[in-house]
Amino acid sequence: MSRGRERPMVALARAQRPNVLFGYDGTEENDPALRWATEEARLRGLDLVICHCWHWPYPPSHVDRDVQAIIQRAGENLLEQGAGRARDLGAPGEVQTVLRRGPVPEALERESGDAELIVIGSHERDQLSDGSTAMQLPARSHRPVVAVRGAGAKRGPVVAGVDGSPGSGAALGFAMEEAVLRDCDLHVVYGAWEPGAVPDSELSLFTDKEKLFRVRAVMLEEAVQPWRERYPKVPVRISALLERPREALLKAAADADLLVVGDRGTGGVDPLLLGATSSTMLHHAPCTVAIVPQP
Incomplete structure (x- = not known):
């Protein structure tokens, strides 16, 4: 069990990549994962990179630049909200934001070259589909993937x-x-x-x-x-x-x-x-x- 709530940053016995990458969707269910990612960055002394992937709701052949600009602007606003939330939670160093077009697993994998690890949200147990990001990303990723489940840490082992x-x-x-x-x-x-x-x-x-x-x-x-x-x-x-x-x-x-x-x-x-x-x-x-x- 934990031996105290105060957890000062500890130096690991190896060099790390410069950031923790977090997949953000702005939902209330995603907030525990944002908390975990922020804490992970704080404990490791790394920057936090928040990535949001936007989805084009029409067939690929359909082109509408005005609608695309609106969707992208909504994504940028969402990222600003997420970055502010991360800073409020005590994110150290720089909080960077990245807006990418989905699918989410492919986009996060492409962004993970400088990431020590990737943090994503996960549905509760027995509710996870095989097509979800939490199932697809770990199968293709070259970095550790942390799928955060539940409302918060239990302070267990x-x-x-x-x-x-x-x-x-x-x-x-x-x-x-x-x-x-x-x-x-x-x-x-x-x-x-x-x-x-x-x-x-x-x-x-x-x-x-x-x-x-x-x-x-x-x-x-x-x-x-x-x-x-x-x-x-x-x-x-x-x-x-x-x-x-x-x-x-x-x-x-x-x-x-x-x-x-x-x-x-x-x-x-x-x-x-x-x-x-x-x-x-x-x-x-x-x-x-x-x-x-x-x-």
Whole structure:
């Protein structure tokens, strides 16, 4: 749990890109994500870039410059409103605004070259469609995407899902940094019962549960140890569980402030799609979810 509400900016043990990119639509439901993005920029000491994407409501062949100018001006006004709100919330440094024509996932990906991470809003769990930005953007992004869910932080731990894949290693690093910045505990979870996602040479482990647990517990400890050494003040709890990854992570996320997973696990084969576990977390996790791409 958090050890205090005052969270001074902490220097991370690496260089960062210059900004946090936020996808803004001006709705009341988008405000928790704006709060998160502003706080993220403050904690990391980065600029905040607010991007709004406007939508042309007519067929592409229909040209009306006057209507387009009105839509664009409405977008500019909306961005001014969002920037003012971010400043009121304590955004550090410069708040930049960017107006782009949609679709939103493509526009945010194009704008993310200088972004340390991208923050977007998300519908509540079990209400997320496969065509939503929260589902499409993490599948194509080269930067971590934080899909903010709910009215605000619970002041709980950061939970990281680990499975031995390169993506989960990157997710663990991102989760540790978030725990450092937010001054909270880190809970690293390995749901090890996933026989369909391991090479044939490891299938025999699933005939001996005690051996499977020992092997996975050692692997988990080895994955976490370098991060413990880099940030020794962060309380870290590790859990190797003989459960399916999605079940283990959803249980751990029940009291979490943030759940961090890789974009594709050991079973991910299609580079254009999210892994099954990360998709399930976006759909069903009760807290904010960060999807971290493979390095």
